[in-house]
Amino acid sequence: AVKWIAEKxxxxxxxxxxxxxxxxxxxxxxxxxxxxIAYFENHRGISNNTLLRFKVTDSIEWMPKAxxxxxxxxxxxxxEGELVNVKFRGKNKDFKLVKDAKLIFYNLDxxxxxxxxxxxxxxxDSMALHEAGIFSNVSVPAGAARGKLRLxxxxxxxQNFEDKERxxxxxxxxxxxxxxRDELARRFGYHRCFKVxxxxxxxxxxEVLLKHGRxxxxxxxxxxxxxxxxxxxxxxxxxxxxVCNYWDHG
Numbered sequence: 001a002v003k004w005i006a007e008k009x010x011x012x013x014x015x016x017x018x019x020x021x022x023x024x025x026x027x028x029x030x031x032x033x034x035x036x037i038a039y040f041e042n043h044r045g046i047s048n049n050t051l052l053r054f055k056v057t058d059s060i061e062w063m064p065k066a067x068x069x070x071x072x073x074x075x076x077x078x079x080e081g082e083l084v085n086v087k088f089r090g091k092n093k094d095f096k097l098v099k100d101a102k103l104i105f106y107n108l109d110x111x112x113x114x115x116x117x118x119x120x121x122x123x124x125d126s127m128a129l130h131e132a133g134i135f136s137n138v139s140v141p142a143g144a145a146r147g148k149l150r151l152x153x154x155x156x157x158x159q160n161f162e163d164k165e166r167x168x169x170x171x172x173x174x175x176x177x178x179x180x181r182d183e184l185a186r187r188f189g190y191h192r193c194f195k196v197x198x199x200x201x202x203x204x205x206x207e208v209l210l211k212h213g214r215x216x217x218x219x220x221x222x223x224x225x226x227x228x229x230x231x232x233x234x235x236x237x238x239x240x241x242x243v244c245n246y247w248d249h250g
Contacts, residue, residue, distance in 0.1 A: 023100040025086045028059040028074045036073060045209045046127045054107065054127055065094035075123040077141065079104050079157065087123065087141065097141065103153040105138035108160060116166040118221055119184060121177055125170070125205035132209060132217040144176035149183045165192055168224045170205055173198040185227055194224035 006013040032051060036058065040046040057074040070090045077085035085101040097103070107126045111117040118137040120126055126139040141153050161167065169184050171177040185193040199216065202208045208217050 022084070022102040023098060025083055025098040025101050027083055028057045028076075028086065030058040032056060032058050032073075033071075044124055044128075044206055046124065046131060046206075050127050050130050053130065054123075059088065061088045061090070061096075063088065063090045063094045064096055065092060066090055070094070075106060077104055077106055077108070079108055081109065085141070102156055103141055104157045105153055105160075106141060107138050108157060111136045111138055111160060111164070113163075115164060116168070117161070117164055118168045118170050120205050121171040121180070122204060122206070128206040128209040129170075129217065129221075132214040134218065134221055140171070140180070144171060144174075144180035149180060151183065151187070154184075154187060161188060164188075166194060167192055168194045168196060168221050170196050170221070170224075173203045177203075190227040190229055193227050195227065196220045196224045 003013065005011075037048050037051065040051060041048065055076050055078075057076065059072050059074050060069050061072045062069050063072065072088040072090045072094075075087040075089065076083055077087070079102070084104060085098050087095060087097050087106075089095055105119070106123050107130075110130075114136040116136060118129055118134055120129060120137060120139045121143055123139050126137055129135075129137040167185075167188050169181045171181040171184070181195060185195075197220070199208060199212055202211060205217060208220065
């Protein structure tokens with residue numbers, strides 16, 4: 001805003017750009033074990049080709065819930081082809097991201113130069129969308145949380161969404177997911193955001209893939225509904241009573 005006013009009134013302004021320093025993650029290059037591949041294929045509907053495309057790897061890491069070193073799956077976060085973060089997932093929903101590394105959307109490079117994209121709430125949901133042929137999609141890195149939503153990952157890469165004309169928000173079908181959905185739409189602008197309707201008994205994209213198949217997932221995205229804009233009336237009937245009142249009473 002300050003910059004805009006300065007340009008409008010031809011005021012010269014010196015900018016001091018403070019660039020935050022981030023930790024660089026160490027790349028984990030271990031290939032996925034056969035058991036891990038079988039789990040993804042049999043229980044999550046994710047093929048080995050998709051795992052390779054997303055560069056999912058294995059590692060042994062110290063994890064907070066386990067309080068020790070355990071086997072983990074590595075979801076690698078890339079920006080312009082550079083590894084900037086890793087989310088480690090162990091058993092019993094034991095998660096962590098690289099400390100002090102840059103937070104961005106997962107699968108961010110897939111939306112480059114695309115006019116449309118889908119935003120979901122988990123790395124596996126992102127891969128499920130890819131399985132359905134919806135390649136331009138990203139996932140938030142830390143899920144949905146109750147309370148104040150800072151969305152640091154959006155601050156770090158909002159420029160990647162500037163050219164988007166249609167943004168389908170497909171966060172989880174629960175209360176935190178809907179709060180995150182609404183906040184993302186508010187920030188991106190309601191005029192270009194769309195919301196999906198989940199089938200009964202489905203919470204996320206991967207559940208839809210498993211229970212209803214790829215075509216259902218594709219149809220959900222294609223049929224996503226426009227955000228209702230305040231003050232916009234779809235039919236004149238919404239105003240007829242008020243107009244008649246003006247006519248009768250001035």
